[in-house]
Amino acid sequence: MRSIADILFTQGFGSRRQCLALIASGVVCVRGEVITDPDAFFETQDLTFEVAGVLRRYQDKILIALHKPAGYECSVKPSSHPSVLRLLPADFVTRGVQPVGRLDEDTTGLLLLTDDGELNHVLTHPKRHVPKTYEVCLAHDATPAFLAKLEEGVVLRDDPHPVHALKVSLLGAKTIEVVIDFGRYHVVKRLIAAAGNRCVGLKRTGFGAFRLPADLASGKWRVIDPKVIFAP
Template sequence: MIELERLLRSQGFGSRADCRALIRSGSVSVAGQPCADPFARFEAEGLRFAVDGVAWLYRRFAYLALHKPAGHECSQRPLHHPSVYSLLPDPLIKRGVQAVGRLDEDTTGLLVLTDDGQFIHRLSSPKKAVPKVYEVTTRHVVDASQVGALLSGVVLHDDPEPVAALDCTLLGERCLRLTVTQGRYHLVKRMLAAAGNRVEALHRTSIGGFSLPASLEVGRWMWLEAAELALLAADKGGSF
């Protein structure tokens, strides 16, 4: 059991004083019933509540998928473009969700965010080798030698060890599907450059066994439930 003001604070609705004021103002309802007592106690697990008419479900940790648009930076302090965090409601920002691996400002597609630090570590760990799939539009026609180089391994200028794609499939003359298991800075762009081409557009379609839903519009986000979280590790046969 947890006091209502503590519960709201854990869900990103501000300080204890902020949450207490929200409750006493009549802005909060629990299981469909108004509650003006900050110290009323509830079983947190599975609790549904509303703040200013917006419905929420208590979640110990927040797990989200965002369809990232171009022109947004994966930073809390963006320098030149809006932050991806500006696409989220304020309580999620206040509870501290972070992107699990960044996408460049011009890269679009699947971005996972959470406030679960252990989850971020597990999903980002090189030991997990979680596959990430990108659709790549190139400046020049992709030839068989470039595909072969990406699959066998290309040498980046700052690393003597070759970096190989897990899979590389041609989708068109200037379009391919590339699967990598590392999360290094500008990795896909640098791999294509090392293979003798250049990335014109980049879109991440999946992480592990979870693919960006076609129904999730650009700039929108969704909760990730247990089934989606399990899919994130499905390709490796593991679990988080």
């Protein structure tokens, strides 16, 4: 059980004083009832509530799937382009969600964000080998020799040990799907270049067992269960 004031605070609706002001203004509802007592207690399991007409579900920790458009940086403090955090509601940002890994500014597709530091560590630690799936548009046709190099292994400039894709699928003459389980700076683009082609378009379509939903439009997000990342 937690007070509604504490619930709003932990869910990112501002400082404690701001949360008290929201309650006093009559914009907080639980099960259709306006709550004006900041000390009203509720069971948080399966709790849904509204703030200014926006429905939220109480979550101790949150995991978000965002369909990242081009032109956004995966940084809290971006240098030359807007942060992906601009695409999220303010309460999510206030509670401290962070990108799980990074996508380049010009890369689109599935980006996970969470305020669960332990989960973020699990999903990004090299020893975990969590697979990521990408759709790659190529400058030149994907020849059998090129595809073979991706699967057999190529050497990147900063590593003498060959690296390879877990799986490569041909989607079109100049479009392939690549699955990798390691991360490096510009790794997919460099992998493609080392195999003798050039990446002209890159979209992440999967993270672990989770695939970018077909109905999740560019720039939109949804809350997901971490279990879907690790599903068999």
